[in-house]
Amino acid sequence: MPELPEVETIARDIRPHLVGAVIRGVRVLKADILRGIGPRAFERSLAGCRIAAVSRRAKHVVIRLDDGRRVVIQPRMTGSLLVSEAPVTADRYVTITVRLSTGRQLTYRDVRRLGAVHLLSAEAWTRYTARLGPEPLEAGFTAARLAAALAGGRLAVKKALMDQRRLAGVGNIYANEALWSAGIDPSRLARTVTTAEARRLHHELVGILRRSIRRRGTTVRDYRTGTGEAGAYQSRLNVYGRAHRPCxxxxxxxVLTHAVDARATYFCPGCQR
Ligand SMILES: [Zn+2]
Structure with missing residues (x-):
């Protein structure tokens, strides 16, 4: 599932082709990935709009139009975004195509269609983003802010890290990796993490996310960059997907367990306390 580094990579890849371009036409081929808007209304209300910016928030790609509205794309498990010179044809997983004034085309494809696409007004976007936690790679995200995100509630530290209202963009892969790097048992209650541990976890988490972006993300199964390639961080994983291998x-x-949060949790019983 694309997490912060993967969605950041996609946004960076497609941004130079999108910013400043005018949307000439939109076709929705599979309407079930749209949220809160029908396919014809989505197509009509985007035609003729200019794209002002492309960014990432949490695990979403955010395309800002120059009237302030946002197209918000959550690729979830099997979604991908690609800019191409020629239309992508003969691909039954294409769900939305956007024709640009530059002659290029933006394609959203989603094999299992678990992703979601929203069209939000500026006000609706403000409310949407306010419900998400801080961005781990922003300058203001300190160890103290991570500690605050982990405080309160009776949930496991791994689950707290993945809670998008507490912290944006971290999912199962990077929660497992960061906790291993910091030497913290993922099943521990978040509120038992000490100040010193929060400092270490902050340092490891930020470092891992940055290094993964440099390697264009982790491809375990479906994730592809905005240029259609696999990422390269999977070769750097220390615990995720490595059950029964030596720490x-x-x-x-x-050890692989599903007892922490029903997701696959990988940890080392020797050095994660
Ligand atoms: Zn170990």
């Missing part, structure tokens, strides 16, 4: 730090076998 790179202490040599104990990595």
């Amino acid at each position: 790179p730090r202490c040599g104990r076998r990595i």
Whole structure:
């Protein structure tokens, strides 16, 4: 599932082709990925609009139009965005195509159609983004802010890290990796994380997210960059997907459990306390 580094990579890849372009035409081929708007209304209300900016918020690609509205795309499990010179044809997973004034085309494809596409007014976007937690790579995101995000509630630290209202953009892969790097047992209650541990976790989490962006994200299965390639960070994973293999730090076998949050949790019983 695309998390912060993967969605950031997609946004950076498509941004130079989109900003300043005018939308000439939109076709919705599979309407079930649209939220709160029908396919014909979506097509009509985007035609003729100029794209002002492309960014990422949490795990969403955000396309800002020059009238302030936002097209918000959540690729979730199997969605991908691609800019191409020629229309993508003979691909039954294409769900939306956008024809641009530059002659290029933006395609959203989604194999299982678990993703979601919203068209939000400026006001609706403000409300939407206010419900999401802080961005881990923004300058104001300090160890103290991470500690605050983890405080309160009786939930496991891994689950707290992945709660988008507490912290934006972190999902299962990077929560597992950051907790391993910081030496913290993922099943521990978030509120038991000490100040020193929060500082270490902050340092590791930010470092991992930055390094993954440099390697254009992690491809375990479906994720593709905005240029259609696989990412390269999967070769750098220390615990995720490595059940029963030796821990790179202490040599104990990595354990896979679904007992923490029903998701796959990988950890080392030897060096995560
Ligand atoms: Zn270990």
